[in-house]
Amino acid sequence: MANFDQVNQRSNTYSMKWDGAKSTYHNPEVIPMWIADMDFQSPKPVIEAIKKQAAQGIYGYATEPAMTQAPQVIAQWLETRNQWQINPDYLGYSAGVVNGLGLAIRALTQEGDAIITQTPLYGHFKIAVENSRRKLISNPLKWHKGKASFDWEKFEQQIVTNHVKMAILCNPHNPTGRVWNTSELKQFAQICQRHHVIILSDDIHSDLILPGNTYHPLAQVYPEYQDQIITFKSPSKTFNLAGLQFAYYYTTNPDYQQQMQSAAAYASNPDLPTAFALPALIAAYQQSASWLEELLEYLAQNLKWLTTQIESQTPAQVTRSQATYLAWIDVSYLSCSEDELLKALDAGGVGVQTNREFGLDEKAGLFIRLNFATARSVLTTGVNRLIRVLQQLAAR
Structure with missing residues (x-):
């Protein structure tokens, strides 16, 4: 049984979340609750698989995933977890989901093309689009009783007006934590189908579905358009493996596969996973399902407590x-700027992310994203600091 209450010391471990916080925040005592990785140890089978790989003492180039059992392991995981039957021959691989998204953007669109996604957005969507010299179209989500939903009329109007060539869907959505239902997914795909828009579906958080909710892959829900959909997944968020660099994507369109592979070759960078990623993936998907169920229960309790x-x-x-393990907190009642909020939180010892990281200006309100995938004792300290800062700001 996993011990998620264990406090793991991550400072001086080459951790971007903890060691990187020193260059991001001014307060040396800050609790970093920003970057989306967990403070939990990976499942024991994964740790043992990595130890075994390390013990052989030679760290050369890794075998391409397609030449290993990885495709069959992935296919079995998707069938078991999502009741989604795929052809493992149609899988492609990259070092990370963002890498794969960037590859698809460069391979399947031209410079200057418009690409649409919903805001608030995962910040690397903006980076991937704009660094590829494409035009980002921001489609704001609507809010009703604290729940995000699509603005269908605006979504379609923006596609038409801007001659959008590609849409990026985040399923489930980061940072709001929405799990899109089958009706929403179908409507999203149907609008894109009407206007011949390619869909990139970032499903990296699709195994982190909190109890009582159900995730559905878009390509499974709307197979009528599956040849125009590329789904991106990874074990990195689920099992805390981001540092091992492994992601995969799936499309039934052989032309898309070929174009993406050609684009990768042209870049002179195969962008393949590390030799530690493959045994970690296999151990995670074949031996760690029970650990994941325990994790989801713990995360649900953390979210309930902090709320x-x-x-x-x-x-x-x-x-x-x-x-997900990311809380999206509306603090629009505060009469301060985003910079003032960040400065106060930093001084108060809690490191979070706010509007600008998610493509929002202050006209949209004032929001905080907080990572609650940490031991309850650490979460308690961090949330108490957050509450203290919010109370001080409101009293000014």
Whole structure:
């Protein structure tokens, strides 16, 4: 049984989240609750698989995933977890989901093409689009009783007006934690189908579905358009393996596969996973399902606790997340700027992310994203610091 209450010391371990916080925040005592990785150890089978790989003592180039059992392991995982039957021959691989998204953008669109996604957005969508010299179209989500939903009329109008060539869907959505239902997914795909828009579906958080909710892959829900959909997944968020560099994508369109592979070759960078990623993936998907179920229960309890604490002591509203380990907190009641909020939180010892990281200006309100995938004792300290700062700002 996993011990998620264990406090793991991550400082001086080459951790971007903890060691990188020293160059991001001014307060040396800050608790970093920003970057989306967990403070939990990976499952024991994964740790043992990595130890075994390390013990052989030679760290050369890794075998291409297609030449290993990885494709069959992935296919079995998707069938078991999502009831989604895929052809493992149609899988492609990259070092990360963002790498794969960037590859698809460069391979399947031209410079200057418009690409649409919903805001608030995962910040690397913006980077991937703009660094490829494409035009980002921001489609704001609507809010009703603390729940995000699509603005269908605006979404379609923006596609038509801007001659959009590609749409990036985040399923489930980061940072709001929405798990899109089958009706929403079908409508999204149908609008894209009407206007011949390619869909990139970032499903990296699709195994982190909190109890009582159900994830559906878009290509499974709407097979009528599956040849125009590329789905991106990874074990990195689920099993805390981001540093091992492994992601995969799936499309039934052989032309897309060929174009993406050609683009990767042209870049003179195969962008393949490390030799540690493959045994870690296999151990995660074949031996760690029970660990994942325990994790999801712990995350759900963390979210429930922090929601109660924050909403009982401040006017802030915590979005009722259905997935991920990221709390999206509305603090628009504060009469301060985003910079003032960040400065106060830093001084108060809690490191989070706010509007600008998610493509929002202050006209949209004031929001905080907080990573709650940490031991309850650490979470308690961090949330108490957050509450104290919010109370001080409101009293000014």
